[in-house]
Amino acid sequence: MPALPAHLDRDVALARDRANPLRDxxxxxxxxxxTVYLDxxxxxxxxxAVPERLQETVTAEWGRDLISSWNTADWINLPRRVGARIGGILGVSGEDVWVSDSTSVSLFKTMVAACRLRPGRRAIVLERxxxxxxGYIAASVARMLDLELRWCDSADPVAAIDEDAALVSLTHVDFRTGEMLDLPGVTRAAHDAGALVLWDLCHSTGAVPVDLVGPGVDFAVGCTYKYLNGGPGSPAFMYVAPRLQADLDxxxxxxxxxxxxFDMELGYEPVAGVGRLASGTPPVLALSALEAALGVFEGVDPAELRAASLSLTDYFIELVDVRLGGALEVVTPREHARRGSQVSLRHPDAYGIVQALLARRVVGDFRTPDVARFGFAPLYVTHADVYDAVDHLVAVMAEEEFRRPEYATRNVVT
Amino acid sequence: MPALPAHLDRDVALARDRANPLRDxxxxxxxxxxTVYLDxxxxxxxxxAVPERLQETVTAEWGRDLISSWNTADWINLPRRVGARIGGILGVSGEDVWVSDSTSVSLFKTMVAACRLRPGRRAIVLERxxxxxxGYIAASVARMLDLELRWCDSADPVAAIDEDAALVSLTHVDFRTGEMLDLPGVTRAAHDAGALVLWDLCHSTGAVPVDLVGPGVDFAVGCTYKYLNGGPGSPAFMYVAPRLQADLDxxxxxxxxxxxxFDMELGYEPVAGVGRLASGTPPVLALSALEAALGVFEGVDPAELRAASLSLTDYFIELVDVRLGGALEVVTPREHARRGSQVSLRHPDAYGIVQALLARRVVGDFRTPDVARFGFAPLYVTHADVYDAVDHLVAVMAEEEFRRPEYATRNVVT
Known part of the structure; x- marks a missing residue:
């Protein structure tokens, strides 16, 4: 094995971690x-902060104060409060974000609302x-509103946008490849054609800052259990541009x-603002955990967050290049402008590789058919983690640990 | 004040609590x-069991085992596992119940699915x-599927059911009055007309046993944070009769x-059975709390549950009659066959009465415009609680405590 270039060694990694302004x-x-956690x-x-807060919510607010907590602990405003915190991370007004249901349900709400704002137009544009x-939710929306579902290619989504498009719904960072789309450019093209845009920020928010206000993004939906650390199955956020809220349906x-x-009226009259995105009683336990979790972002400079993320993914890619010399294909774009906060490696034995790494307590995940994904959450992943992960990966490949018979049968959740 | 009849005094209440087979x-x-908790x-x-279980889910499953818990803690099957437990309480197969989203969202899913099973029929029948x-969700469903929303009267819902009805959607126990509808009778009438039925069991399950299988109920939706004690905003359950599951859309x-x-296919192909009612990633924290909470129902005989509930509401009504002599109108039906597990009292100052009771640590709630509601959860409310609650109510009325100026301004959540 050739000697590792000096700028890639573990001491340099440790020095970079010490110099990271977000190190604390x-x-x-x-x-x-x-464990090296790259998932x-x-x-x-x-x-x-989460366990203590949740204990307080359960034993004091629910157990002791019971129904009074809707007022005294302000449970009723949890979706708004959590939305405001996420607004801070998104760089938008806290008044424009609502948190209540799963990503799938939130997509349904916003997609239908968007299409209703462009009556007469016939298509929802979506990348393959x-x-x-x-895609499944968009298909259901298209069916219910009698629209066409038009698939585009992420290499050129703009080509599919015309005067017939009601909504262009795209993912900012691709879950499989980690590729980042040109959000301002596509948004401009959609607006030029008179369509609205909905950006799925599931793989962005909390790791890849996005400017929604400058390009005039209409809708955004994103996960809170990934880079926002809200806990398994925590509810999604929805952003709606202020100019669209009055007619939001x-x-x-x-x-x-x-x-x-609480007036319990027979007819539905939506509240002003994004609060009309609410449906049922808010999921108090999940929102309470999420509210506490979001504290880790307080005072984080988005530029520093992005710099930390890119430094980690750069380092990972360079180590893979140098130490594995093409044994695994780096799928994720090398240009910063096209990269999210994950690196995906392609290999026919990707599933076994991920399992073998897991046995070594390096946690990535597998995405069918042949991708090993590694996510770099910039608030807790270090350069030393990156060094160690690649070290284990080198060993897994050298010993072909991925061929072990126990990896022939896949887990239910991959 | 006339002497209280001997059979209503507190010692008799205590004796009845001691004789209750569910007393433990x-x-x-x-x-x-x-606190006397009647809410x-x-x-x-x-x-x-909830706080410890939630702590385990958060610190060990999420914090320590992280993403592996989808497999090792079987998070992926939580909606099914919790559904199976609720199936046991409902007296149906655990295979026929799914738990994932709020009541409102669950109503939307099941109402649309029901109407799609009766193509060509034009109306959703719903009580005023x-x-x-x-009502709001049914109106949205009617709008999206181009159907008529037909209001009926709970005194005679059958009169509104004809050959044009796709779905009859009714509440088993009225949230305001505590009145229970004739589920088998209305179900039979709906089926005779070729319509499907959806029963809202929010104010029944966990306190008022219902036979769904005998009458052949098609759909049911119910809350888990009321008598099922799942915690604030816990997800609702959905029941679908087995014969309808194959075509459920x-x-x-x-x-x-x-x-x-996890094959991440472009086209949607629903899983067999009620699992197709799933949408997004399951709310793990809420489901974990709910799963632990449902343990209190293990081995509970539904007949004993109903007997305990009726004994409590009978006692409350009799005490109100005797001690308050008509100062508050008992809105809830006196016939057992028409009564759920709550008693509602009508009074122009109901809001102030509820607040004054709250100050005395007797917790009921107010429903606009003039109803004070008292719920009797048979697993933890005692006859002694009932005696004490009415004792406080007598004092509140005698001193007109409900007129205090601090009760003039209403809380956000009433």
Whole structure:
């Protein structure tokens, strides 16, 4: 094996970690000892503040104060409060973000609302490589509103946008490849054609800052259990541009989106603003955990976050290049402008490679058919983690550990 | 004041509590000392098993095992496992129940699915006194499927059912009055007309046993944070009769309802059975709390549950009659066959009465315009609680405590 260039060695990695202005943030998480966790793009690590807060919500607010907590602990405004915190991370007004339901349900609400704002137009444009749920939900919306589902290619989404498009719904960072789309450019093209845009920020928010206000993005939906560390299955956020809120007409018009829910009126009258995106009673336990979790982002400079993320992915890619010399294909774009916060490696035995790494306590994940994904959550992943992960990967490849018979049968969840 | 008849005094209440075969269940809850909690029909009390279980889910499953817990802690099957437990309480097969989203969202899924099973029929029949969200969601479904929303009267819902009805959607126990509808009778009438039925069991399950299988109920949806004690905003359950599952076609077709979610296919193919009611990633924290909470029902005989509930509401009504002599109108039907597990009292100052009771640590709630509601969760409310609550109510009325100026301004959540 050739000697590792000096600028890639572990001491340099440690020095870079010491120089990282966000280095203290890692202490805000409860990370398992001895594990390199590169799967924060699937499930974020546990922020230290969460267990205590959840205990308080359960034993004091629910157990002791019971129903009074809707007022005294302000449970009723949790979706708004959590939305405001996420607004801060998104760089938008906290008034424009709502958090209540799963990503799939949130996509349905916003997609229908968007299409209703462009009556007469016939198509929803969606990329073929989208995360599946976006496609399934868009198909359902198209069916219910009698629209066409038009697939585009992520290499050139603009080509599919014309005067017939009601909505262009795209993923900012591709879940499989880690490729980042040109959000301002596509948004401009969609607006030029008179269409609205919805950006899926599931693989961006919390690791890849996005300017929504400058390009005038209409809608955004994103996960809170990935880089936002809200906990397994925590509810998604929805952003709606202020200019669209007055006419926002969403289909899951439950009582919590009513202007006066406790007046129990027979007819539905939506409340002003994004609060009309509410449907049922808010999921208090999940929102309470999420509110506590978001504390780790307080005071984080988005530019520093992005710099930390790029430094980690650069280092990972360079180590893979140098130490594995093409044994695994780096799928993720090398240009910063086209890269999210994950690196995907292609190999026919990707599933076994991920399992063998897991046995070595390096956690990435597998995406069918042949991709090993590694996510770099910039608030808790270090350059030393990156060095160690690649070290294990080199060993896995050298010993062909991925061929072990126990990896022939796949887990239910890959 | 006339002497209280001997059979209503507190010693008799205590004796009845001692004779209750479910008397030990109260110890399974963490109830605040010195509070009489008669609002379990709004938010169930905290089961003792929940805090520890949630702590385990957060610190060990999420914090330590991270993404592996989808397999090792079987997070992926939580909706099915929790559904199976609720199936046991409902007296149906655990295979026929799914738990994932709020009541409002669950109503949307099942209402659309039901109407799609009756193509060509034009109306959704719904009672005027329904809980608001049922009406708002039904209106949205009617709009999206181009159907008529037909209001009926709970006194005679059958009169509104004809050959044009696709779906009859009714509430089993009225949230405001506590009146219980004739589920077998209305179901039979709907089926005779060729319509499907959806029963909202929010104010039934966990306190009022219902036979769904005998009458052949098609769909049911119910809350888990009321008498099922799942915690604030815990997800609702959906029941679908087995004969309808193969053709079930619901609109929130997210990736978790796909036959092979981790194959990430472009086209949606629903999984067999009620699992196709899934949309997004399951809310793990809420489901974990709910799973632990449902343990309090293990081995509970539904007949004993109903007997305990009726004994409590009978006693409350009799005490109100005798001690308050008509100062408050008992709105809830006196016939057992028409009564759920709550008693509603009507009074122009109902809001102030509820607030004055709250100050005395007797917790009921107010429903606009003039109803004070008292729920009797049979697993933890005692006859002694009932005696004490009425004792306080007598004092509130005698001193007109409800006129205090601080009750002139209403809380956000009433």
């Amino acid at each position: 943030r890692r202490d805000l998480f409860l990370l398992p000892e001895g 924060g793009n699937s499930l974020g690590a546990l922020p230290r 490589a989208t995360f599946p749920t976006d 969403q289909p899951l018009s439950g009582w919590m989106g009513h202007a006066r829910p | 269940r109260r110890d399974l809850f963490l109830l605040p000392e010195g 379990g029909n709004s938010l169930g009390a905290l089961p003792r 006194a329904t809980f608001p969200t049922d 619901q609109p929130l077709s997210g990736w978790m309802g796909h036959a092979r979610p």
